[in-house]
Amino acid sequence: MTLILTRSVIRSLLAEAGALAEVEQAVARAHRDLALGRAVLPAPPAMRQPDGEGAYLAMAAASAPDGLATVKLLADLPANRERGLPVQRSAVLAADAETGACVALLDGAELTRIRTAAATAVATGALARADARTLGVLGTGPLARAHVQALLPGRAYEHVLVWGRTPDNAQSLAHWITAELGVPAKVFTDPRSVTEHADVLCTLTPSRDPLVHGDWLTPGQHINAVGAPPRADHRELDTAAVLRCRIVVDAYETALAKSGEVLIPLAEGALREDAFRTELGAVLTGRAPGRTTDEELTLFNSVGVGLQDLAVARLLIDRAGERGLGLTVDLAS
Structure with missing residues (x-):
């Protein structure tokens, strides 16, 4: 079964007491795991649109401690500004690292914004x-x-x-x-x-x-x-x-x-x-x-980086499961 977490559900989970502190802890742990060889983070390939300025980035990561492999497809489309649409849009696909089963699909907007700020907080604390x-x-x-x-x-x-x-x-x-x-x-x-x-x-x-x-x-x-x-x-x-x-x-x-x-x-x-x-x-x-x-x-x-997305996706998947939030579908049906 695959859990689908929409932007509104993610926003509600991140608004809970203590959630932002947990995000910061998860992001810090993810960077430590990378340094210690417990996570994998390849450089993201950029797919440029042949007829415009747009680009798509596949931001992948895998983590043994979190038991996930993820990829966030990030669309960077400057022409969206004239359309009144967000220049950047993204979604995160999370798979079970052991079985390969699709665990979750998450909207990327709130997740990206919060994990980016959390990484800055971690770096500021260290530097x-x-x-x-x-x-x-x-x-x-x-x-x-x-x-x-x-x-x-x-x-x-x-x-x-x-x-x-x-x-x-x-x-x-x-x-x-x-x-x-x-x-x-x-x-x-x-x-x-x-x-x-x-x-x-x-x-x-x-x-x-x-x-x-x-x-x-x-x-x-x-x-x-x-x-x-x-x-x-x-x-x-x-x-x-x-x-x-x-x-x-x-x-x-x-x-x-x-x-x-x-x-x-x-x-x-x-x-x-x-x-x-x-x-x-x-x-x-x-x-x-x-x-x-x-x-x-x-x-x-x-x-x-995609490993930050993975760390926060793990946190959101677990929190949503505990609270019975999100939509569950069978992609194989």
């Missing part, structure tokens, strides 16, 4: 200074809200600084942060001001061209580069910013396949592959150091 008090957010969409929700509980942040291309959206996000999460939030008119004043900076925009420049950075900052789509020509940080940082990636092979933050400096000859070989799982297991000094600039280059 940011212990005395970081100011969180900067570039971008105002659903991913920004998910990040603020994921990051604020982990540290005693005193302020959140917000910038967005649409001032009204930035004001709305800042008001929500202050009213709902209880942390003062302030809107800035440009990304430079947010960057210069943030201890922890999250870039959460689908930008093609850099929003953050190297000469804006100050010693001791931690940066999470998250928002750029999986395209080699898109990035939120310029080459100078990347070169100033010690880089940690979620997965080396995936970053090499689809991260503009590393591929563009690599093509320019400004960066060698060794500079971004350190994976988050290696830091979490102690195989690689986290932050080494208070003055060091650290960068988590988040491209999003």
